[in-house]
Amino acid sequence: MEHVAPPTGYPVVGMIGGGQLARMTQQAAIALGIGFDVLAANRDDSAARVVPETMLGNPDDPTAALAFSRNCDVITFDHEQVAVKVLEALTEAGANLRPGPAALQYAQDKIEMRKKLTAAGIPCPSWLAWEEGMSAEAAGEQIGWPLIVKTSRGGYDGRGVWVANDASELTQILTNPLAPGARWLLEQKVDFAAELSAQVARSASGQAVAYPVVRTVQTNGICTEVVCPAPGLSAEMAVTAQDLALQIAGQLDVVGMLAVEMFLTADGVLVNELAMRPHNSGHWSIDGAISSQFDNHLRGVLDLPLGSPQRLAPWVVMVNVLGGDQPDMYRAYRHVMARDPELRVHMYGKEVRPGRKIGHVTVLGEDLEDLLARAHHAADYLTGVIDE
Template sequence: MALQVGIVGGGQLARMMIAPAVELGIDVRVLAEQDGMSAALAATDVGDYRDVETVMAFARDVDVITFDHEHVPQDVLRALVEAGVAVHPGPDALFYAQDKLRMRAKLAELGMPQPDWAPVADAASLDSFIAAHGGRAVVKTPRGGYDGKGVRVVAAASDAADWLDALEDGGELLVEELVDFTRELAQQVARRPSGELVVYPVVETVQKDGVCAEAIAPAPHSAGRLADVAGDIGEAIAVGLGVTGMLAVELFETTDERLLVNELAMRPHNSGHWTQDGAITSQFEQHLRAVLDLPLGDTALRAPWAVMVNILGGPTDGTLSERLPAALEAHPSAKVHTYGKDPRPGRKVGHVTVAGDDLAAVCYEARGAASFFTD
């Protein structure tokens, strides 16, 4: 009987696990939030991932439960574990991906390099932090933020007054120093329950309006010390937090040549989409291997360079499918991945990957192919 993986969440990350699962002979089942989501091909169930009974029923006949996102509540996760269901990553690890304040405290405990930060619950504390850090800072909601949501650059507490006013008793916001960085990087690692761990090449990411627009693998000028330090940080966090499956560590490279941890994601991640066509083992196959405790795959690049360009928003007139023939004809080396989503401003509706020997040529092909799908 085939191994069975249950994925909670029906987005594009679940969708992109389907193909490697088929190739490995793994049966994938998806609990989607609603009909018609990206992973509809494997959506055996539709229901509320916040409801214990719904998730328990979904988990009844699978070998392991994993996730398309980190939003499943702790009480649901712990009910699964108490019922003897294998959950990867587990609730103890996901706890730190779900709450940025807890993440910062745990990373400090592990000695990981990160921006100066503090919990704040009132305007006076926030203004004090801002004054001590050059007159500007970054405020984040501890839970629920992604792709630039739940993040603000502020110059005074009044810039976050609505968030402060909305805090419940005992609630806090996270404030961080505004880091002077030269570029953003991402380090991916995979770890299986029995302890095996592999590290991918560190990549450079380019952000647009708080959303990842491009990823370049490996990050230019990263060979040697930078790659070693990024890999060590990723490995230490994976082990220290007990992560099983894929882990993405988003990093700042500062103007004084330090690496600081920005965010964590305990699942396949946008910064790793290049691996589909640029690495020997894609992050999606690797995640399935890891959560099933199978031997992990080679993380080396298939070519000297790989570039991923997101398709953001999509066309304002027509569909992605209508644009596909022209893109493929103009850029035959490009691999186009679409998510089955309707176009909407700022929405991730697909991505393009290209691998090759010359970085400039690879970037040109990937950006050129992606441009066919936006207006």
């Protein structure tokens, strides 16, 4: 493919990975007028369908990543599971990786993340890294039953997360195959009142802004609903969560977007995990904030002044559209659009597979109950769960 450079003076941001996050970053790149290139595995990947400067190649292959990086001023990622050998090859070649590998390791490996956050005094669920030869009973006694078992690397959308109620279940879970370099992380099963996400954008030179803290709902491990701001969260707790996220972004030298997933408990917040990229919990910001997470991710990695994360209405609700039995989503457009002209529909150009994230809808306004009902109706109608 011939590479078409942006007009004189404009930089090229290259994103490794061709999923919906890259697709939505493209929308922000268009407005900024910069060059935006994507390294995608397949021609029909979500971003590869819409980004003309897509290079097809295996994002886990250092040779492909190196060839891709030659046209780019900055390299960033739409997922964290970038192969270490790719990061090393790019670093060696002098590519400008944002976030850098030193930060990214804490989003790639949940044990490294737990160690780092615990050492920094950031509240986390109690945890231990499973070692060969440990006793399942003793581990359970230390953490308390039931406990959560996770693969340290390679999990996403709840794949790689199990609940063990007793030693025999734990022993059984630990027989599952592990991804290369992964280990088992055991942690306290937190009795949370809600799950929160605190997102911050941070630029290469250290400017940072905090988005309003949102409430997320996970269904079968997949984020399905986001409400901004988190309903019922005290102003004090919201500031605590934002402070933690800003502190983590600074201490880990994160560049671009950081999402800190948290559990809200009776005793305060505990950090679940980190994502150093635009995140599902921030899709509301495309329609609901002055500067979206995609805009600020690009500004952060380009070291531009950041945009305002301020929301545009008292409430913003985002509901994910997951694949159902109905293969054709477009057929539902007439109904959902006629029913609700204020509904914002975002579909990712992905084939329907049951449970797969294929789009989202957003509504904003003053009446939270009404917004929740409208967003869920639209998502359910698109999916085919309801037909009226």
